[in-house]
Amino acid sequence: MKLNRRSFVKWASLSPAIALPMISCASSENEAEGKKMDGVKPLNLNIQPISKEERLSRIAKAQQLMQEQKIDALFLEPGTSMKYFLDFDFFLSERMVAAVIPAKGDIAYICPGFEQDKVEELVKFGNKVLTWEEHESPYALTAKLLRDIGTPNQKVAIEERCRFFLYDGIKSETARINFVNGDGVTAGCRIFKSPAEIALMQAANTATLEAYKILFDSLYEGMNQYDFRDIASEAHRKLGFSGSIGANFGEWSAFPHGSSKTQTLKPGDIVLADGGCTVEGYKSDISRTIVFGEHNDRQKEVWDVVKEAQTAAFELAKQPGTTCEQMDAAARAVIDQAGFGPDYKYFSHRLGHGIGMDGHEWTNLVRGNDTPLQAGMCFSNEPGIYIVGEFGVRLEDCFYMTENGPEYFTQPSPSVEKPFA
Template identity: 50%
Template sequence: MNRRHFLLSSAGVAATGLVEAPLFAQGRGGAQMPNGPLPPAIAALTNRVSGVKPITIAERQERCNSAQTLMAKNKIDAIVITSGTSLVYFTGMRGGNSERLFAWVLPVKGPAFIICPVFEEERMRELTGNVPGGDKVHFYTWDEHENPYALLGKGLKDAGLATGNIGVEEQTKFAFSDGFAHALPAAKIVSATPVTAGCRGMKSAHELELMKLANDITWHVYEAAWKSLTPGMTTRDASALISAAYMKCGVSGYASVEVDEFSALPHGSIKPQTLKEGSIVMIDDGCTVEGYQSDITRTFVLGGKATDKQKQVFEIVRKAQAAALAAAKPGAPCEAIDIAARKVITDAGYGPDYKFFTHRLGHGIGMDGHEWPYLVRGNKQLLAVGNTFSDEPGVYIRGEFGVRLEDDWVMTENGGEMFTPTSKSIEEPFAV
């Protein structure tokens, strides 16, 4: 559950006293789905992912090789990953994050090994089909009464690494990290981010292909939704319609929808909202293709008749988005992108600093919707070819409306390149 999904959780909805519109019914996974024929623009969408190629074992082996190169460069003797996106990235294994320790450990040299409960070994061995090294991966197992953390020390000793710097990913539970530290007093627990983010931040041609497809699907789903939204729908109705559109495209996706004064809250509100003729509508989020994310935001006026102020703010945000992309050059610091966009907005009278543009310019994106590196003031990390980001400036006028434009892009040798067409105007958001 991400920050936006939380706003539409059952607990959040119950707190509002919101009653579902009869136009929509509960569908697969508890999602609200259209009850009856789909609007023509959404009905016309087709499956886009039937021929998509998944990530191969060979690609995962290349990732492990790159990780070991970065480990040597950063003086990290092994990395320990217990669950989550990085586990999938390197191994293809998907596991829950329970209180029982499961860990995939990659030493700086040699093959990886796995630590898991005895009763889970057979199941985990079934999952090693996508793991580099396959059935040659060594398992260290522990019974329920035993200390699993000591097995990390044994595995490292067997790999010739009795002491050293052990990299732990930032998403790791404190209990696990603390257990490693107590079990390995001669070792030093350090951040594995230089390795995990260092690998995941540099997208391969195959990864970019998947991300481009995810973004293209989202763009077309949003366009179909724009053609299908009508006055009287609630924002939950609109989100359900978009979910149905993603299903037509063969993917899992979601969108938060905010209206009028609630569009001035960057991540929206749980309060009931209804679309009206002339409403400012903000749609945000994306879909997943083979584990790779899109994240697009469009802001438009329902009915296509904007006020002069709305047009003016939209144009300021559009210019800020363009300025950010123009500042994207290999070797430029990440913060330069934020600075370029913020200057446009401040110079237009919507400053200073975070007064109206209340968040950073963007975030890295890939297998996670938000991941390293981040486009924010103070981040001196240099942009590199293969980095992928969101570009999402906004102006939020509390009590009135907000405008945010978000598109995803890749850093190329020649500069930043958007995955999808940008928004032309607040009245024609999908005109190219």
């Protein structure tokens, strides 16, 4: 059965979760029809932004963690963590714009004098903005701020993605202070998602899965990976979101993150697609592997092994006390036993990564990580087999931990013929 634009809209209108038949090779008429995406409307997902009250609770938790770890303050520059705690977003340049959250007391911001008005517009938590002029040192200003707020433990945490020159400049002005990695505070908060965060991630995953349905209905012989990406972006846009999905065809699907070479889709090719979107700062991440046209026995064999590995890992997550490395081992054992081992030979990456406001964040489902799965943690579950010179298969769905075990944001593909549950 071949799917065209009209048949997709008919199927999708019945149920957003309905399974699509085997992906067939579209005609040139279907190509033009798919690109138009007629009938695709924005999704109504009842999206609720993170509240001011929740951000205040995040700040309070960070301060509690600092006190427990005998840290005097947390230094942030614009990025995900600053957005997470303070709902503050600013571009990066050679000029310092930063915030300091003390273990006790009021939040302070540091910026160039000529940016003060703009920064004050953006500040939502705290009201202290310290400025430095172009001939002055922001590092000396930061050192003075740290002295003023008090550093009885002589320990200040630096957010992990803070650029080195800022850390180095501050350190040169405050020789008595010991600077430490801020993960104990930032990850200590961000790794555990609240119900509001889970809801936003669910919206992001729902939107991306709908984009996939449109995208797979728009495949046509002769398209390249850049055409694929453009259709994916347009599908997200039509649905009301900003997102992207990339793909690799045929033998290039054996590169886990693809090839830069131009690829042309032809019947019988594996299509390995991977991507997501952002909803109120929260990410989705989904991979699907299909065959454009009829699959062969080899493709189905490999696809089925990867599916079994994904299932084995998820089932293990249902057992209390399961650790991150045990998840990886469970999936890897299935792949090894099927003859696609040993170790990283064909399953060449970890099983999964944490996800939230960053597409990849704490913590990873990987050997050596004995962190137990806990409620609020979110991960990708994405085993793969990559056979260079032939093709690759990866299946990725993200899940979150509840008090009663794991729950998927998106239901995994049932079979190589049915990419959607």
